Amino acid sequence: MSKKLLLIDGNSVAYRAFFALPLLHNDKGIHTNAIYGFTMMLMKILEEEKPTHILVAFDAGKTTFRHKSFSEYKGGRQKTPPELSEQFPLIRELLDAYRISRYELENYEADDIIGTMSLQAEKEGYEVKVISGDKDLTQLSSLQTTVGITRKGITDIEEYTPVHIEEKYGLAPEQIIDMKGLMGDKSDNIPGVPSVGEKTAIKLLKEFHTLEELLASIDKVSGNKLKEKLTTYKEQAILSKELATIMRDAPVEVQLDDIYYEGFEQETLNQLFKDLGFHSLLNKIEEDPANRESNELEDIKFELVEEVTEELFSEQNAFYVEVLEDNYHYAEVVGFSLVNEKGHYFISTSKAIESPIFKAWAEDAEKKKSVYDAKRSEVALRHHGIHLKGITFDVLIASYIANPSETIEDVASVAKRYGFFAIHSDEVFYGKGAKRRIPEEKELADHLLRKALVLHDIEEKLEAELKDNQQLELYYDLEMPLSFILADMESQGVKVDRERLRAMGEELKTRLNDFEDNIYTLAGETFNINSPKQLGVILFEKLGLPAIKKTKTGYSTSADVLEKLENDHEIIRQILHFRQLGKLQSTYIEGLLKVIHPESDKVHTIFNQTLTQTGRLSSTDPNLQNIPIRLEEGRKIRQAFIPSEEGWLIFAADYSQIELRVLAHIAGDEKLIEAFKEGMDIHTKTAMEVFHVKKEEVTSNMRRHAKAVNFGIVYGISDYGLSQSLRITRKEAGHFINRYLESYPGVKEYMDDIVADAKQKGYVSTLMHRRRYLPEITSRNFNLRSFAERTAMNTPIQGSAADIIKKAMIDMADRLTVEGLKTRLLLQVHDELIFEAPPEEIEALQVIVPDVMENAIELKVPLKVDYSYGPTWFDAK
The missing domain is CATH 1.20.1060.10 (Taq DNA Polymerase; Chain T, domain 4)
Structure with a gap:
C-alpha cells in the first residue's frame, strides 16, 4: 500500500478560517468560526487525499531562532484576536477526537516542523501533501510533495507543484526563497530590498537563477537605481533569504511511524460537534475506512425463537417491529426483534401473532418497551388484533426533536448520527426498485437484531441530549402522548x-x-x-x-x-x-x-409526526x-x-388567528395585545395603525392589505413576496412593511432580537423549547442568509402554534375519556380539529371543545376557537 503523509500548518489554517468566516458562537457563547472552518477543511482534505499518516504542526511561541539574527522578525503583526485565541484549545481537542497527531517545537515554527517531516517522508518514498495559508511553504514543492494553499474560502485550495510554480512565476520551487530575499515579506516583516517587488525579483531570478549569483554579478544588472539598491542592501537581502528559508533538519522528535492515521474516534467527535453546535456537520461524518471493512459487519449473536415463552421478556426491552411499506395500514409485519439483558431474539411474524404469551406481553403496560416509530409499530400490530402498550421511549421521535433538520430515513440513519455503524441502511439491505427483496430468515434476523441493538444502546445518549436542550418535557409530555393519539386517529380512519x-x-x-x-x-x-x-x-x-x-x-x-x-x-x-x-x-x-x-x-391517512x-x-x-x-x-x-356511524355528525373546531396571537405574546407588543384582549378584528386594527385612519374609515381594500401583511409577517414575507401577493410594486410593499413595523414596535424589536439571538446560538426555539437549527444564518451568501433570517423570525411563531394544537389534542383525548363521551377525534388540519360525534353529545362538545382548546396554554392574549357541525365535513364549516 502506498504511503501518503498529510502535513497541516495549524496556526495558518486556523487564522485563515477565523478571518474567512463571520463570528459564530455555540449556545455556551464560545466563538467557533475558526474551528468550524478548520473542521470543514479537514473533512474535505481527508475525503479527497485519504492519507495514511497525518501531522498538524503548531508554532510553539512568539520567539524562534530567527529572532536571534533579526529581532524584528514578524514584528509588525497585530495581536491575535481573543476570539481566535480561545479557539486554539478547541482545535487541539478536535484533532484529538480525530486521532490526528499534533506537534510543536520550542524555538521553531510550524513551517520548520513541516519542512523537516516532508523531507524525511520523501526520503522514505512517501507522497506528501502540505496544507497552509502561507505561500512560504511553496518552496517545499517537489515531485513527491504538493503544497496546497488556502485561497478565499477555507476549503478552496490552490495546489502548488513544480509545474504550477513554473507556470505561475517562471521559477523553480527552490527559487521561492531567493524571491523572498529580494522582495521581502510584509506579513513576516522580512525586509528584502526596498523598491524590489515580485515582478522585478522574478525577472532578476530568471536571469541570474539565485540571489547569490545575482549579488555576485550586480554589474550585469541593468538600471543604475536597481544596482544601487542591490549594492546598498546586499546584506539585508541575504538575511531576508535566510529568514524565509524553511529549516529541513530541525530537531523534531516525532517519527513517521508515530503519526500513522488510524481513523477518528466517532463517539468523541460526535459529542464534540454537539457541544460546539456543529449540527449541520454531524450527518456529514462517515465512519473512516480505517475503522471498518468495506461492506462487512462483525457477527452478532442472536437466537431464532422457535416458541414464544415468558422467559424471553424482561422488565426493560428494546423491541423492533419491521414493516417495510410506507403505507403501513396495508402492509404486513415482516418480523420482530427483541433485545434485553437476557439475550437477543428474533421472532417471526407467524410465531408472534399466534402466541397468547406474546400478545399478553405486548399489551402489558407494565412491561417497558423502547421502540422505533411507536405509531407505526402500534398501527401495524393492531391489524393483528394486538394493542401495543408499555412504550417508554421512541428513538425516532427523540432523534427528530434533537434535530428536526436532519432527514431520518431508517434506524441506520439515526444510528450513524450517534456513532453506531454496525448496521446497514434498509436501502442497502433490502435493495430498491426491481431488486428489492426480503432475505431468508437468518439474514433478516441479523438485520432486525442490529436495529434493536441500536435502540438499546442509543436511548441513554438521546435522553441526555434532550435533557441538555431542555426538551424532556416536549418529548415526554407532548410528542410521545401525541403519537398514541395519532395511532388511534389513523386506525380509526375517516x-x-x-x-x-x-x-x-x-x-x-x-x-x-x-x-x-x-x-x-x-x-x-x-x-x-x-x-x-x-x-x-x-x-x-x-x-x-x-x-x-x-x-x-x-x-x-x-x-x-x-x-x-x-x-x-x-x-x-x-x-x-x-x-x-x-x-x-x-x-x-x-x-x-x-x-x-x-x-x-x-x-387511513398517515400523520407525519417527524417531518x-x-x-x-x-x-x-x-x-x-x-x-x-x-x-x-x-x-x-x-x-x-x-361520519362512520349512522346518524352521527361531523364537529369541526379551529383556532382563530392563532399565529398572530402567538406573535403578540412572544413580541409582547402592547398594541397587538390590547387589540386581542378587546376582541378587535386584528386586520382592521392593523389597517387603522398603518393607514392612520379611524375604524369606520377602514375600507375593504385597506383591510385586505393589512391582512396580507399580518400573515406575511408571521411567515417571514419579504417586500417582494408581499408585492406579489397584493399586486403592488416592491417599493410600495417595502413601505407598507416599514409602516407596519413602526406601528408595532414590539414586533420590530422581536424580529431584530430573534435574528441576533439565532446568529449567536445557531438556532431558534418555540415556547415549548422545540429547536430549529439555522446554520445558514451567518452565510456570506445573501439569499441563504436572508432565508435563514426570515425562518428565524417565523419558526418560533409557527412552531409554537403547532405545539399548542398538539397540546390541545392530548388534553382533548383526556377530556373525552373523563367525560365518558363516544366522540372521536378524526383529523387535525392545520389549526383545526375534526371530530365525529353522536347528536346527543353535540351540546356538550360546544362547551368542552372550546374550553379545552382555549386553555391548552396560557398566553398574554386569549386564544379563541370557532366551531360548527353538520352531517359532512363540508357542512361543518
Whole structure:
C-alpha cells in the first residue's frame, strides 16, 4: 500500500478560517468560526487525499531562532484576536477526537516542523501533501510533495507543484526563497530590498537563477537605481533569504511511524460537534475506512425463537417491529426483534401473532418497551388484533426533536448520527426498485437484531441530549402522548362516501369539457391545453400577449406568469380555472378513490409526526390537509367525508388567528395585545395603525392589505413576496412593511432580537423549547442568509402554534375519556380539529371543545376557537 503523509500548518489554517468566516458562537457563547472552518477543511482534505499518516504542526511561541539574527522578525503583526485565541484549545481537542497527531517545537515554527517531516517522508518514498495559508511553504514543492494553499474560502485550495510554480512565476520551487530575499515579506516583516517587488525579483531570478549569483554579478544588472539598491542592501537581502528559508533538519522528535492515521474516534467527535453546535456537520461524518471493512459487519449473536415463552421478556426491552411499506395500514409485519439483558431474539411474524404469551406481553403496560416509530409499530400490530402498550421511549421521535433538520430515513440513519455503524441502511439491505427483496430468515434476523441493538444502546445518549436542550418535557409530555393519539386517529380512519365522490368526478369532467370548449373558442383553434409549448404559441404569438418569462424550451406558462396576465385576456382566467379543476379531478377525486379501504370505506391517512422543521403535522396517503378550499369545487370535496356511524355528525373546531396571537405574546407588543384582549378584528386594527385612519374609515381594500401583511409577517414575507401577493410594486410593499413595523414596535424589536439571538446560538426555539437549527444564518451568501433570517423570525411563531394544537389534542383525548363521551377525534388540519360525534353529545362538545382548546396554554392574549357541525365535513364549516 502506498504511503501518503498529510502535513497541516495549524496556526495558518486556523487564522485563515477565523478571518474567512463571520463570528459564530455555540449556545455556551464560545466563538467557533475558526474551528468550524478548520473542521470543514479537514473533512474535505481527508475525503479527497485519504492519507495514511497525518501531522498538524503548531508554532510553539512568539520567539524562534530567527529572532536571534533579526529581532524584528514578524514584528509588525497585530495581536491575535481573543476570539481566535480561545479557539486554539478547541482545535487541539478536535484533532484529538480525530486521532490526528499534533506537534510543536520550542524555538521553531510550524513551517520548520513541516519542512523537516516532508523531507524525511520523501526520503522514505512517501507522497506528501502540505496544507497552509502561507505561500512560504511553496518552496517545499517537489515531485513527491504538493503544497496546497488556502485561497478565499477555507476549503478552496490552490495546489502548488513544480509545474504550477513554473507556470505561475517562471521559477523553480527552490527559487521561492531567493524571491523572498529580494522582495521581502510584509506579513513576516522580512525586509528584502526596498523598491524590489515580485515582478522585478522574478525577472532578476530568471536571469541570474539565485540571489547569490545575482549579488555576485550586480554589474550585469541593468538600471543604475536597481544596482544601487542591490549594492546598498546586499546584506539585508541575504538575511531576508535566510529568514524565509524553511529549516529541513530541525530537531523534531516525532517519527513517521508515530503519526500513522488510524481513523477518528466517532463517539468523541460526535459529542464534540454537539457541544460546539456543529449540527449541520454531524450527518456529514462517515465512519473512516480505517475503522471498518468495506461492506462487512462483525457477527452478532442472536437466537431464532422457535416458541414464544415468558422467559424471553424482561422488565426493560428494546423491541423492533419491521414493516417495510410506507403505507403501513396495508402492509404486513415482516418480523420482530427483541433485545434485553437476557439475550437477543428474533421472532417471526407467524410465531408472534399466534402466541397468547406474546400478545399478553405486548399489551402489558407494565412491561417497558423502547421502540422505533411507536405509531407505526402500534398501527401495524393492531391489524393483528394486538394493542401495543408499555412504550417508554421512541428513538425516532427523540432523534427528530434533537434535530428536526436532519432527514431520518431508517434506524441506520439515526444510528450513524450517534456513532453506531454496525448496521446497514434498509436501502442497502433490502435493495430498491426491481431488486428489492426480503432475505431468508437468518439474514433478516441479523438485520432486525442490529436495529434493536441500536435502540438499546442509543436511548441513554438521546435522553441526555434532550435533557441538555431542555426538551424532556416536549418529548415526554407532548410528542410521545401525541403519537398514541395519532395511532388511534389513523386506525380509526375517516369514512368516505364513495358514490358521492364518483358523482363529483363526473360533474368535474363536464365542467372541464365546458372550459376546454371555451378555451378553444377564445383561441380560435384546438390544441393541447396541458402542453406548455403549444399553449405558449397560442398566448404569446397568436394572441399577442406579453411574454413575461422565457425558458430554454420556449415561453413560460407557469401559474405566476398567467396570474400576472389575468386581466389581459379572458382566455387566461379560463385556463387557470381549467388547471385548478384538472388538479381537483386527478389528485383529489381519482386519488381519493384509489386509497379508500375496500372493506371499511375509509381512508387511513398517515400523520407525519417527524417531518417538518416547525413541528407541524403533515398528512400523506392521502393528504387531507391540502384539499383546496378556495375554490367552491374544492370545498365541495369535503361533502364526501362523512361520519362512520349512522346518524352521527361531523364537529369541526379551529383556532382563530392563532399565529398572530402567538406573535403578540412572544413580541409582547402592547398594541397587538390590547387589540386581542378587546376582541378587535386584528386586520382592521392593523389597517387603522398603518393607514392612520379611524375604524369606520377602514375600507375593504385597506383591510385586505393589512391582512396580507399580518400573515406575511408571521411567515417571514419579504417586500417582494408581499408585492406579489397584493399586486403592488416592491417599493410600495417595502413601505407598507416599514409602516407596519413602526406601528408595532414590539414586533420590530422581536424580529431584530430573534435574528441576533439565532446568529449567536445557531438556532431558534418555540415556547415549548422545540429547536430549529439555522446554520445558514451567518452565510456570506445573501439569499441563504436572508432565508435563514426570515425562518428565524417565523419558526418560533409557527412552531409554537403547532405545539399548542398538539397540546390541545392530548388534553382533548383526556377530556373525552373523563367525560365518558363516544366522540372521536378524526383529523387535525392545520389549526383545526375534526371530530365525529353522536347528536346527543353535540351540546356538550360546544362547551368542552372550546374550553379545552382555549386553555391548552396560557398566553398574554386569549386564544379563541370557532366551531360548527353538520352531517359532512363540508357542512361543518
